[in-house]
Amino acid sequence: MFAGFGGQGVVTAGYITGQAAAVYDDRECSFTRVYGPEARGSACYSGVVVDEEEIDYPYLLNPEIMVIMSQEAYEKFLSKLADGGLLIIDSSIVRLDERAEKYKRYNVPATQIAEKMGARVVANVVMLGFVGRIWRGVSVDGLRESVKATVPTRHLDLNLRAFERGIELAEKAIESAPA
Amino acid sequence: MREAVQTGRHFWYGNIAIAEGAIAAGCRFFAGYPITPASEIAEHVSRRFPEIGGMFVQFEDELASIAAILGASWAGAKSMTATSGPGFSLMQENIGLGIMMEVPTVIVNVQRGGPSTGLPTLTAQGDVMQTKWGSHGPYEIIALSPDSPQEAFNVTIRCFNLAEKYRVPVVLLTSETVGHSAGKVVVPPEDAIEIVERKKPKVPVGEYAPYKPDEDLIPPMACAGEGYAFTTTGLTHNEKGYPDTTAETQEKLIRRLNDKIRSHLGDIVDVTEENMEDADIAVVSYGQVSRPAKKAVEMARENGIKAGSIKLTTIWPFAEHIIHKWAKQVEYFIVPELNYGQIYLEVKREAAGEAKTLLIPRMGGELITPTEIYNEIERMSKR
Known part of the structure; x- marks a missing residue:
């Protein structure tokens, strides 16, 4: 699940992930998104279900990995995360509390990193790089191809740099806290 | 391009x-x-x-x-x-x-x-x-x-x-x-990709009647600009396409409009039956509910319950011969649908007292989950 506030690209991040799994990794996949007014401004999310077999249920029921990019989304959606799930937060925005303690956590200052790269809007792509390296549901190469296929050409270079930066952060996180 | x-x-x-x-x-x-x-x-x-x-x-x-x-x-x-x-x-x-x-x-x-x-x-x-x-x-x-x-x-x-x-x-x-x-x-x-095109008339221009059926009850269709002159109307019409509002013409026309579908059920009806060979309980579903229904049946099988699934890809005409066939074998039909009972009524009608029919209705705008369907299968298996 990618959750945040409308405009952060959580729907786009989910779509890119789903496309990577379906088209480039050739796995079964279902992508759904919040639809309607809540997709702008307030807390919203998109969900990706990936499997080797036909998808039984198109919506996310017990997400095993959750990327949270706003405090409101944290308050609203954290309880959906499955026990033992993986919680990735944008640590430049979200403050954790004791509810997060039961999950395996990663802090990624995605928005701060994106701002340093010159565009806050690529924070979601930093997260994609991180997710690609951490999560078994999708391959890094598939995600990279999917980013290329989705992002407008004039912004591609920036997005690919943001993506690689996300992978680097994940490598460091894995080294410092082995699973 | x-x-x-x-x-x-x-x-x-x-x-x-x-x-x-x-x-x-x-x-x-x-x-x-x-x-x-x-x-x-x-x-x-x-x-x-x-x-x-x-x-x-x-x-x-x-x-x-x-x-x-x-x-x-x-x-x-x-x-x-x-x-x-x-x-x-x-x-x-x-x-x-x-x-x-x-x-x-x-x-x-x-x-x-x-x-x-x-x-x-x-x-x-x-x-x-x-x-x-x-x-x-x-x-x-x-x-x-x-x-x-x-x-x-x-x-x-x-x-x-x-x-x-x-x-x-x-x-x-x-x-x-x-x-x-x-x-x-x-x-x-x-x-x-198999593509079917409409039947075209083979008769000379003067002999064409737009509503004269072949043996399959379907008339060949000429289209505007193909040289055939014809009329068509929403009024009851004869084979020439002229209004003819008599009891005889109406009876014949309406029977044919219905029978051209009913007599081809085998061709039109697309149904997927799984785990039905020895099933006591059949989950009948269609559209997006078919996926969770199939999963629920798999869960039931893992728990030793003899459940099967019948997925209707064709909703109309209704797969009456299929339901009728399984009604002789199963004890229960379970019909999960996102309404207050529609296909449920058709299943119940075709079960005709030979099997009981249970509805799982849902109207809130959310899809029924596999677990919700499984719970009903389990409940029925204990009766």
């Missing part, structure tokens, strides 16, 4: 898969009026048609849209519209005209919560009976329902093929769930 058939692997929303399926089937005329959750179909068609020589018209409303697709079909085009509940209600009168004039066309209804404007952005299966009985008069119609974006692509092509073959408006009865979820869609090479 992209090709008409997008051979390859895609990540498409169900609504996009429907638009691409229509294009692959040869649809080159679309008329419609935007409505949530169906608008993406029109939007996608309007982008794609200029690349392949199709005509897209956004009309002033749904009444004009359905009239236009009937007219386009008479002009020889494969035509389609896409709407949701409120628009589908508006189209009912001319759906009857299409049935009476025997016009091949495809009407997509991406179901949302109703009645009235209801729940525009959430899912439902509330228009099943409306699809069968929404227009006036005794008629048969064909309606198909897909369970995923991939099936939406395949089933859309089949809708066009059935419309052409049986000279009848075909309803693609899908839903917000399928329309607004994206998944992998594999499009085969163009030459691997």
Whole structure:
């Protein structure tokens, strides 16, 4: 699940992930998104279900990995995360509390990193790089191809740099806290 | 410029898969009026048609849209519209005209919560009976329902093929769930897609009667500009197409309009039966509910319960022979659907007291989960 506030690209991040799994990794996949007014401004999310077999249920029921990019989304959606799930937060925005303690956590200052790269809007792509390296549901190469296929050409270079930066952060996180 | 058939692997929303399926089937005329959750179909068609020589018209409303697709079909085009509940209600009168004039066309209804404007952005299966009985008069119609974006692509092509073959408006009865979820869609090479075209008259121009059926009860269809002169009307008509409002003509015509569908159940009805060989409990489902239903049956089997699933891809005409057959074997039919009991009534009718029928209704706009269906299977298995 990618959750945040409308405009952060959580729907786009989910779509890119789903496309990577379906088209480039050739796995079964279902992508759904919040639809309607809540997709702008307030807390919203998109969900990706990936499997080797036909998808039984198109919506996310017990997400095993959750990327949270706003405090409101944290308050609203954290309880959906499955026990033992993986919680990735944008640590430049979200403050954790004791509810997060039961999950395996990663802090990624995605928005701060994106701002340093010159565009806050690529924070979601930093997260994609991180997710690609951490999560078994999708391959890094598939995600990279999917980013290329989705992002407008004039912004591609920036997005690919943001993506690689996300992978680097994940490598460091894995080294410092082995699973 | 992209090709008409997008051979390859895609990540498409169900609504996009429907638009691409229509294009692959040869649809080159679309008329419609935007409505949530169906608008993406029109939007996608309007982008794609200029690349392949199709005509897209956004009309002033749904009444004009359905009239236009009937007219386009008479002009020889494969035509389609896409709407949701409120628009589908508006189209009912001319759906009857299409049935009476025997016009091949495809009407997509991406179901949302109703009645009235209801729940525009959430899912439902509330228009099943409306699809069968929404227009006036005794008629048969064909309606198909897909369970995923991939099936939406395949089933859309089949809708066009059935419309052409049986000279009848075909309803693609899908839903917000399928329309607004994206998944992998594999499009085969163009030459691997079976396409059916309407039967053309073989008689000399002067001998053509537009409503004179062949042995299969379906009359060959001449279109405007092909040299044949003919009339057509919504009034009761004779084989020449002239109004003839006598009891005898009406009896004969209405019987044929119904029988041309009823006598081809085996060809039209598409059903997937799984784990049914020794089943005591059968879950009957259609559309997006078929996926969780199938999973629920797998869960039951893992727990030693003899459950099976019957998935109806063709909703109308109803798969009565299939239900009738299994009613002799199973003790229970369980029908999960996103309404307050519609296909449930058909199953119950065909079970005819030989098996009990249980409804799992859901109307809140959410899809029933595999666990919810499994719980009912388990409960029934202990009775």
